[in-house]
Amino acid sequence: MLHLRTLGIVCLSLWATSLSAEDLSHYRGLALGSSLATAAKAARMEPSAATVIHQRPVLIQELEWQPRQSYATNYSTEPVKGVGLTFYDGELYRIAVKYDRFRTEGMVAEDLVAAISEVYGKPTKPVGEQLAAGSPAYPENVDVIARWEDPQYSCNLVRSTRTPEFSMILLSKRLDEPAKKAAIEALRLDEQEAPQRDAALLKAKDQEQQLLLDKARSTNKQAFRP
Secondary structure, eight states, X not given: OHHHHHHHHHHHHHHHHTSOTTOTTEETTEETTOBHHHHHHHTTOOGGGOEEEEOSSSOEEEEEEOHHHHOGGGTTTOOEEEEEEEEETTEEEEEEEEEOTTTSTTOOHHHHHHHHHHHHOSOBOOSSOEEEEEETTEEEEEEEEEEEEOSSEEEEEEEOSSSSOEEXXXXXXXXXXXXXXXXXXXXXXXXXXXXXXXXXHHHHHHHHHHXXXXXXXXXXXXXXXX
């Protein structure tokens, strides 16, 4: 699998050289802090493709971007499986890059760290630290392998304990913590209002059923002959 490992390193190095060595906020034309409309345009997508994760207390949305679909000519060498763009009140604060396990097959953590370090310099290597990866709707705690950061932004190379897949997560430090608190509050509100919501759904279902029965009664009553 040596050729696959070499190909993966080349792909990651090519990606690395396309970024600014001074700016942790950018990734493939996307910028942390940009609006949903701007980010969607950069990803060659429509803003309407975004999914609402939470509406209260703050609107949290997510846009799933697949670079292979946007840049078909790079399909054979594209190591990225998908990118999750998460927005806090309409502002991009999180970019989660998931690498294809087959395009990084044979590579070890040091290979990815070396490729990313060509852009961001020497990383720190947190010990025993985890970060929430995946979708905000279905988060998974993953191990942080290496981190590149400045006062405003953080770039983290992570790996799941369940699968061999690597991911890279870029964060706006200013919005990451408020977003976490908003998600916790949204879950609390959902749980608190669950009985009322369930009762309302049941009532609506009963009313719909009664309307169907009333309609059937009217039709059958007119046609009925003893």
